[in-house]
Amino acid sequence: MTRDQIFFITSLFVFFVINIFLLATGSLSPDWAGLGTFIAAGITLSLYSFLYKDNPLFKFTENLYVGVAAAYTMNQVWYTVLLADVINPTFDLNGQTGGNHEWLLIFPVLLGLFMLTQLASDNISWLSRIAFAFVVGLGAGLAIPRTIAANVLAQMQPSMQPITADLAGFNLVVILVGVVTVLIYFFYSVEHTGAVGVASKVGIWFLMISFGASFGYTIMARLSLLIGRAGFLLEDWLNLQLPLF
């Protein structure tokens, strides 16, 4: 037996001993809620075991999550989309359409089914191209004007305001310098020497500050998740009455 195997078997043993102790002392209730807490604690610890080393428990839990998430999504899609928006109105199963069957819904359903023909034999898989052509055409038609309006034109407008002699004006200058120098940094048709080189270096500084801000926020995000799980383990599972959680 390797050291890692001994470590993981001991960890599992300790986990089960703790749960038996919690059950015996009444900290973990012997009902569905208690079982849920037990499973959630086990899954949380299995995922965090990756911090020590990749292991079968982590792999199992990772795959379990994917499976549960897919099943939950399928359930939601069935009840709130397929049943409510397709089957009920088409066949008027719940009287929502007052006897008027919405047969036109069959066409989008057919397009959806065509997509699945990709998984079938080559004889019918060409049908999926019709569905993909529709999706690509519709997607491009919707996305191009909306993206230009919302992400380009609307973003350019505040960078082109008159510069005033106050804090807002200073902010505007900083943004203007940032936009121009970063654009110069990504402009590769001219050699980055002389004035262009200086501007490009200033652009790098703006990029580095932006990456630093993103990194700081990312640390905050990941820590929030860790704090959430730590709170669950200490308060809900181990039932420790700590001042914080």
Next chain:
Amino acid sequence: MKDFLINLDRRFIFIFVAIGVILPALTTFPLPIKPTANVRAIYNTIEEVAAQNGTVLISFDYGPGSMPEIQPMTLSVLRHCFSKKVKVVGMCLWPQAVGLVQQALDTTSKEFDAQYGTDYVFLGYKTGMHSLVINMGRDFQGTYPQDLQGNNTADLAVTQRIFGLKDFDYVICLAAGNTPDGVWIPYGQERYKFKFGIGCTAVMAPDQFPYLQSGQMNGLMGGLAGAAEYEKLINTPGTATDGMRPQSVVHVIIILFILLGNTIYFLYDRKKGGAK
């Protein structure tokens, strides 16, 4: 010692971070939380909507993976709306959010005696993303003929006068993905010109600031800190406020590790091109 520090096992950092999270849980020490202008803007807009006896649409676009950050925002915003008798319409662009939102609605509606149908409505998840938002703008009741419970939206007091996105006094997106800048702004706000605010995970927050500057959104809650600020504004400390203590302690630990790493790099390892 030199080699040990240069090739420091990352598991030492994990242990320090774990200590930084657990130790503040054993004690209490006050940390000031000062609401920023971006969070206050969402609060003030809901106050304005309350004065008009208006309706707020909240799009819950997150899942269990981002629950520690976004669920406190959901609870705080719902508490604020229900306490001021602002009508709430909830919807989800992420299927994983449905259970979490239902839980939050049940908890907060009981606290303020908010009644389903007259004070709030939950539409659940619907697929479509951008096409869904465009259709909601054109014909809300046609897009959502029924709520999650199967009631006709045309008959419910909250939704019977809502015919499009413009009829909402405020739209809030609480998100863990790209739905604010990828769906709501280009296909909703930019097209139908409604007031829009967001609460998002901290990872997303830096990417949202340009939309604040352009006025496409009027408020932003970023991560656990944003949620804690909102809890402060509504005077109801919750898990976000509690989380600020370990958050701050671990931030200090990480800053110290960054300083240590850079110091070692400049002292010993710079000429060699980094740790091996």
